[in-house]
Amino acid sequence: DAMVIQNPRYQVTQFGKPVTLSCSQTLNHNVMYWYQQKSSQAPKLLFHYYDKDFNNEADTPDNFQSRRPNTSFCFLDIRSPGLGDTAMYLCATSGDRLNSNQPQHFGDGTRLSIL
Amino acid sequence: GDSVTQMEGPVTLSEEAFLTINCTYTATGYPSLFWYVQYPGEGLQLLLKATKADDKGSNKGFEATYRKETTSFHLEKGSVQVSDSAVYFCVTYSKAAGNKLTFGGGTRVLVKP
Numbered sequence: 001d002a003m004v005i006q007n008p009r010y011q012v013t014q015f016g017k018p019v020t021l022s023c024s025q026t027l028n029h030n031v032m033y034w035y036q037q038k039s040s041q042a043p044k045l046l047f048h049y050y051d052k053d054f055n056n057e058a059d060t061p062d063n064f065q066s067r068r069p070n071t072s073f074c075f076l077d078i079r080s081p082g083l084g085d086t087a088m089y090l091c092a093t094s095g096d097r098l099n100s101n102q103p104q105h106f107g108d109g110t111r112l113s114i115l
Numbered sequence: 116g117d118s119v120t121q122m123e124g125p126v127t128l129s130e131e132a133f134l135t136i137n138c139t140y141t142a143t144g145y146p147s148l149f150w151y152v153q154y155p156g157e158g159l160q161l162l163l164k165a166t167k168a169d170d171k172g173s174n175k176g177f178e179a180t181y182r183k184e185t186t187s188f189h190l191e192k193g194s195v196q197v198s199d200s201a202v203y204f205c206v207t208y209s210k211a212a213g214n215k216l217t218f219g220g221g222t223r224v225l226v227k228p
Contacts, residue, residue, distance in 0.1 A: 004158075042204060042218035043159070090158050103149060104216060106158035 003027050004107035006091050012113045013081060021076040021110045023091030032074040034066060035090040043090055081114045117142045117212040121205045121219035128195055128226050136190040136222045138205035146209035148181055148188040153202045195226045
């Protein structure tokens with residue numbers, strides 16, 4: 001059974017039109033991550049939540065934001081997507097970011113296309 | 116910060132061939148090491164891990180040994196199947212790197228029948 005669920009799997013939106021991607025988890029993990037993965041590249045961390053504590057990466061564009069209303073759900077909001085934001089967006093969870101033995105669990109991703 | 120270097124692909128093999136994907140890392144401190152696999156159109160799945168020197172991680176016929184002296188974590192499988200076609204990422208994780216995953220560039224493996 002899927003433990004990290006991302007919706008939708010595929011999303012097409014217009015240039016400049018706000019879009020929201022969702023992630024839910026059944027693992028009751030403290031930490032939730034959002035990554036951006038462009039074609040043939042490794043995933044790039046955008047930000048993460050440790051419980052309700054939001055941690056943004058220094059080079060994450062300002063039009064990328066996130067919300068975590070409860071332990072199970074986390075959203076990625078792109079306020080004004082540009083063509084360069086076309087990518088796969090991956091959500092991941094882990095039980096404890098301070099425990100290096102705990103791997104991150106990834107969802108299947110949302111493939112976002114900006115037209 | 117940490118960095119991970121893995122061999123570039125694509126690596127094309129015939130079924131039942133031996134697979135090796137080289138991975139070396141630089142890190143401050145003592146990272147945990149992982150191999151993640153990404154099948155076409157899917158997210159990343161943890162394949163195996165090792166958390167201290169000389170640990171061997173293994174899963175689904177894949178193996179990798181944490182070599183601290185050579186800062187390497189090479190992935191091997193003795194007999195690949197078509198279903199092993201995927202992208203493989205060597206990954207480190209350490210407190211010194213800000214408690215974040217550091218990814219290698221990924222190696223695409225294509226196994227032909």
